[in-house]
Amino acid sequence: xxxxxxTLSMVLALILALTLLAGCGEQKETTPAGTQGGNTPVxxxxxxxxxxxxxxxxxxANPMTDDDPxxxxxxxxxxxxxxxxxxLLTYNFEKRELEPELAVEWKAExxxxxxxxxxxxxxxxxxxxxxxEDVQFSFTGREKLLTESTxxxxxxxxxxxxxxxxxxxxxxxxxGDADFLTRMYIQTFAIVSKKACEADPNKGYYVGTGGxxxxxxxxxxxxxxxxxxxxxxxxxxxxxxxxxxxEELELRYQPEASTRTAALxxxxxxxxxxxxxxxxxxxxxxxxxxxTLLPAEVLDYLIINMNNGVAAKDDNLRLAIAYALNIDExxxxxxEGLAKKTLxxxxxxxxxxxxxxxxxxxxxxxxxxxxxxxxxxxxGVDFKLYVTNNYEPMATLxxxxxxxxGVNVIVKQTDKAGMAEVVKNGEHDGIFMSIxxxxxxxxxxxxxxxxxxxxxxxxxxxxxxxxxDAALQEVDDAKRKELYKEIQIELNEVKPYIPFFYEVLVVxxxxxxxxxxFLPDNKPDYTYIRWAE
Amino acid sequence: xxKYTLKRILLLIPTIIGISLFIFLAMEAASGDFxxxxxxxxxxxxxxxxxxxxxxxxxxxxxxxxxxxxxxLHGDLxxxxxxxxxxxxxFMQKIGNTTMLAVASTIVCILIxxxxxxxxxxxxxxxxxxxxxxxxxxxxxxxxxxxxxxxIVWFSVQRSWLPxxxxxxxxxxxxxxxxxxxxxxTAILMRTTRSAMLDTLxxxxxxxxxxxxxxxxxVINVHALxxxxxxxxxxxxxxxxxxxxxxxxxxxxxxxxxxxxxxxxAVKQRDIPLACGTLIMKCIIISLIxxxxxxxxxxxxxxxxxxxxxxxxxxxxx
Numbered sequence: 001x002x003x004x005x006x007t008l009s010m011v012l013a014l015i016l017a018l019t020l021l022a023g024c025g026e027q028k029e030t031t032p033a034g035t036q037g038g039n040t041p042v043x044x045x046x047x048x049x050x051x052x053x054x055x056x057x058x059x060x061a062n063p064m065t066d067d068d069p070x071x072x073x074x075x076x077x078x079x080x081x082x083x084x085x086x087x088l089l090t091y092n093f094e095k096r097e098l099e100p101e102l103a104v105e106w107k108a109e110x111x112x113x114x115x116x117x118x119x120x121x122x123x124x125x126x127x128x129x130x131x132x133e134d135v136q137f138s139f140t141g142r143e144k145l146l147t148e149s150t151x152x153x154x155x156x157x158x159x160x161x162x163x164x165x166x167x168x169x170x171x172x173x174x175x176g177d178a179d180f181l182t183r184m185y186i187q188t189f190a191i192v193s194k195k196a197c198e199a200d201p202n203k204g205y206y207v208g209t210g211g212x213x214x215x216x217x218x219x220x221x222x223x224x225x226x227x228x229x230x231x232x233x234x235x236x237x238x239x240x241x242x243x244x245x246x247e248e249l250e251l252r253y254q255p256e257a258s259t260r261t262a263a264l265x266x267x268x269x270x271x272x273x274x275x276x277x278x279x280x281x282x283x284x285x286x287x288x289x290x291x292t293l294l295p296a297e298v299l300d301y302l303i304i305n306m307n308n309g310v311a312a313k314d315d316n317l318r319l320a321i322a323y324a325l326n327i328d329e330x331x332x333x334x335x336e337g338l339a340k341k342t343l344x345x346x347x348x349x350x351x352x353x354x355x356x357x358x359x360x361x362x363x364x365x366x367x368x369x370x371x372x373x374x375x376x377x378x379x380g381v382d383f384k385l386y387v388t389n390n391y392e393p394m395a396t397l398x399x400x401x402x403x404x405x406g407v408n409v410i411v412k413q414t415d416k417a418g419m420a421e422v423v424k425n426g427e428h429d430g431i432f433m434s435i436x437x438x439x440x441x442x443x444x445x446x447x448x449x450x451x452x453x454x455x456x457x458x459x460x461x462x463x464x465x466x467x468x469d470a471a472l473q474e475v476d477d478a479k480r481k482e483l484y485k486e487i488q489i490e491l492n493e494v495k496p497y498i499p500f501f502y503e504v505l506v507v508x509x510x511x512x513x514x515x516x517x518f519l520p521d522n523k524p525d526y527t528y529i530r531w532a533e
Numbered sequence: 534x535x536k537y538t539l540k541r542i543l544l545l546i547p548t549i550i551g552i553s554l555f556i557f558l559a560m561e562a563a564s565g566d567f568x569x570x571x572x573x574x575x576x577x578x579x580x581x582x583x584x585x586x587x588x589x590x591x592x593x594x595x596x597x598x599x600x601x602x603x604x605x606l607h608g609d610l611x612x613x614x615x616x617x618x619x620x621x622x623x624f625m626q627k628i629g630n631t632t633m634l635a636v637a638s639t640i641v642c643i644l645i646x647x648x649x650x651x652x653x654x655x656x657x658x659x660x661x662x663x664x665x666x667x668x669x670x671x672x673x674x675x676x677x678x679x680x681x682x683x684x685i686v687w688f689s690v691q692r693s694w695l696p697x698x699x700x701x702x703x704x705x706x707x708x709x710x711x712x713x714x715x716x717x718x719t720a721i722l723m724r725t726t727r728s729a730m731l732d733t734l735x736x737x738x739x740x741x742x743x744x745x746x747x748x749x750x751x752v753i754n755v756h757a758l759x760x761x762x763x764x765x766x767x768x769x770x771x772x773x774x775x776x777x778x779x780x781x782x783x784x785x786x787x788x789x790x791x792x793x794x795x796x797x798x799a800v801k802q803r804d805i806p807l808a809c810g811t812l813i814m815k816c817i818i819i820s821l822i823x824x825x826x827x828x829x830x831x832x833x834x835x836x837x838x839x840x841x842x843x844x845x846x847x848x849x850x851x
Contacts, residue, residue, distance in 0.1 A: 063802075066616065066617070067616070147584055148584065148587055150572075150573045150576070152576070152584070153577070220794070221626075252699060252788065254788040255794070259786055259788055262689060262698075263697045263699075263788075265690045266693060266697045267693075268696055414564065416801075417563075417569040418565045419565070420565045420570075421569060445575070449577075451579070452576070452578070453581040
C-alpha cells in the first residue's frame with residue numbers, strides 16, 4: 001500500500017511538472033499582412049471542376065436569425081446577402097471608392113435626386129431578368145421595411161423611385177442625403193424580384209441576382225445555398241472565369257471560437273473569418289492553414305456619459321482619464337500590438353476622415369495627475385464602466401490604468417440588449433465597446449443627437465448636429481469635408497469619446513481554398529470560394 | 534395506477550402556467566428587450582418605438598402574457614421574434630438532435646458506470662475501488678466545456694477520427710458530444726450503483742442464495758442488481774431528462790443543433806416566445822420522463838406494485 005501511495009505521488013508530481021512546463025511556451029513574433037486576397041481568377045472548365053470539392057462549409061460566429069435580405073443588418077446577415085443578392089453599387093475598400101454592381105452608371109443630380117443606369121442581362125435565380133421595376137419594388141414596394149428593417153431610416157427617406165425605362169431609374173428623396181450613393185453598397189439595400197415577392201410574400205425575397213440561392217434556413221444553426229448557374233456574377237471580370245466549381249455552400253453557426261478553429265484545423269470548414277486573437281499563435285503555426293491579419297474597419301473606443309455621468313460636467317476629469325489611458329498597452333494586451341491607433345472616431349475608409357489635430361492625445365501620466373488634481377474630485381472618484389462580455393478583460397486593464405490617478409473603475413458586464421437599457425436609463429459613467437465603421441460620412445450622426453437610440457454618450461450638441469445636417473445636404477465635396485473636419489476637431493476637444501484603435505481581424509482558411517473575400521468591414525463575401533481537393 | 538398517471542399529467546397544467554409566467558417575468562426583469570438587440574446607429578427613438586410596437590412589445594407584460602396563454606390554449610406556442618417562424622416548427626427541427634444526444638450520452642453513461650459501480654462494490658476497499666472513486670471525483674470535477682474542447686483536439690484535429698462538430702456524419706457526429714455529456718453523468722451513476730450495490734450485497738437473501746449454490750454471477754446480476762435497480766434507474770432517468778435542459782454548453786461547444794443552444798440564443802436575443810415555448814415543451818418532456826420513471830419502478834421492482842395495491846386496499850377499507 002505504501003509503495004502504491006509513493007508511486008501515485010510521483011505520477012501526480014510528474015503531471016504537475018509537465019503542466020507547468022507546458023505553460024512556458026515561446027512567444028512568436030507576428031507581422032500583420034493586411035490583405036484581402038483570394039481573388040486569383042481561375043478557369044473553371046468541366047475538367048478543372050472535378051478537382052474541387054462540391055460542397056463547402058464555412059464556420060460563422062454569429063447566429064443567422066433572419067432570412068429576409070432587406071431585414072436585419074449585421075455582419076452575419078450581410079454575409080448571407082453577399083451570396084444571394086446584389087446591391088446597386090459595391091465598395092472597394094482598397095481603392096476606397098464605389099464601384100458598379102447592378103448599376104453600371106450613376107449620378108447625384110442634387111442631394112435629393114439620384115440617377116442609376118442598370119446592368120442589362122442580369123437574371124434573378126428564378127430566370128427572370130432584373131429590370132427597373134424590381135429596383136422600384138425593392139425600395140418602395142415592401143411596406144414592412146418602413147418599420148421592421150433595421151435600415152428603415154433610409155427606406156423612409158425615399159419619396160419615390162421613378163422608372164425612366166427598363167434599365168434606368170431615378171430616386172427622389174424627401175430630404176437631402178449626400179451619402180445616399182454610398183449607402184447603396186449596404187447589403188440591406190439588396191435588389192429583390194418584384195414578381196417573386198408578389199407571388200410569395202413570405203419567401204419570394206429568397207430570389208436574388210447573386211451566385212447562390214438559399215435552399216435551407218434553420219435559424220441559429222445553418223443556412224445552405226445552391227449555386228445559380230445563370231447568375232451574372234460568374235461573368236464578372238477579375239474574380240473567376242466560368243462558373244464556380246463549388247455546387248453547394250453552407251454557413252454553419254459555431255458560436256464557440258475554439259470549436260471553429262478546431263473545425264478549421266480538422267478541415268471540416270473551409271474558412272473562418274473570426275478567429276480569436278488569443279489563438280493566433282497556435283493557428284498560424286499550422287502549416288495546413290493560411291492565416292491572415294486583416295486591418296479592420298472596427299473601432300474600439302471609450303464612451304463617456306456627458307449627461308449625468310461622473311465626468312459629464314468635469315472637463316478636467318475627462319482629460320485626466322484621456323491622458324491616463326495607455327492605449328499602446330491596451331493594444332498589446334488585446335490585439336498583440338497589431339491594431340492601428342487612431343485619434344478620431346471616424347473610420348480610415350470613412351468619408352471626411354481627419355486626424356491632424358493640434359492637441360494630439362498621448363499617454364502621459366503626469367499630465368493625467370495634473371488634470372485630476374484640478375478636477376471636481378481630486379482625491380478620487382468611482383467610475384461605472386459598462387462592457388459587453390467580450391470586453392471584460394479590456395475593462396480590467398483599464399481599471400488598473402485609471403487606478404493610478406485615483407479613478408476607481410467599477411466594471412459592470414451586460415449584453416447587447418442590456419446595454420441599450422443602461423444607456424436609456426443613463427446608468428453608466430462610461431462604456432467600452434466597438435463599432436463597425438462604414439464608408440458613409442454621416443455614420444456618426446448619432447453621436448450628438450438627443451433623438452438617437454444609440455447616442456451612448458448622451459451628448460447633446462445642437463450646433464454639431466446642425467453641422468451633421470448641413471453636411472448631409474452638401475454636395476460640394478470640399479465644403480462637406482470641411483464640416484466633418486470641424487466636427488472631429490470639436491469631438492477631440494470635448495472628448496465624449498476616446499478612440500483607441502482599429503481592430504485587426506484574424507481570418508483563416510485551409511490550404512487549397514481560394515476565392516474568398518475577407519473584407520475590412522467584417523462582412524466577408526464567399527461567392528467565389530472554392531476548395532481544391 | 535391509472536389515477537396516479539392522470540394526476541401526474543394534470544399536474545402539468547399548473548406547472549406550465551407557472552413556468553411560462555416565471556419566464557415572462559424573468560425576461561421582463563432582465564434589462565433590454567428584443568428590439569434593443571436590433572437597434573442600429575441610424576435609428577431614432579421614434580423608429581425604435583415603431584419597431585417595438587410592430588412586435589407588440591409596447592403592451593404591458595401582463596397583457597402580452599394573457600395573449601400568449603390564450604394562444605397556447607389554442608395549441609399555438611407563438612412566433613419567434615428573431616426568425617419570424619412558429620416556435621413549434623423551430624422546436625421540432627431541433628428536438629430530434631437533442632433526443633439523440635440524450636440517448637447516446639445515457640448509453641455511454643450506463644455502459645461504463647454500472648459495470649464499474651458493481652465491480653467497485655464487489656471489491657470494496659481494494660485499489661480498484663479507490664481508483665474508481667478518484668475517477669468518479671475526476672469525472673465530476675472536469676468541466677464539460679474543457680473536456681469537449683480536449684476531445685475535439687485529440688480525436689478531430691490531431692487524429693481526424695471523428696468530426697469536431699455539427700451533425701453531418703450521423704452516428705460519428707454524436708460520439709464526442711455524448712462522451713462529454715456522459716462523463717459527468719457516469720461519475721454520479723457509478724457512485725450511485727456502488728452504494729446501492731453495497732446496501733444490497735449486505736442482505737441476508739444473497740447469503741442464502743450463495744449457500745444454496747447459486748452461481749456468483751447470477752447472485753450479482755439477477756438477485757443483487759435487480760434489487761439495487763430503483764436508485765440506479767432513478768438517477769439514470771433523471772440524468773436522461775436533464776439532458777433535455779442542461780446540455781446547452783456541450784451543444785454550444787460542438788455546434789450541435791439542439792434545443793439547449795436554441796434557448797441560450799433566445800435568451801440572449803430576448804426572444805420571449807421562443808424561450809418560453811421551448812422551455813414549456815422541455816418541461817412537458819421532462820415531466821413525462823419523470824412519469825415514465827415512476828411507472829418503470831413497477832416493472833423493475835414488483836414490491837412497488839404491491840405498495841400501490843395495498844394503499845388502494847387501505848383506502849377502500851376506510
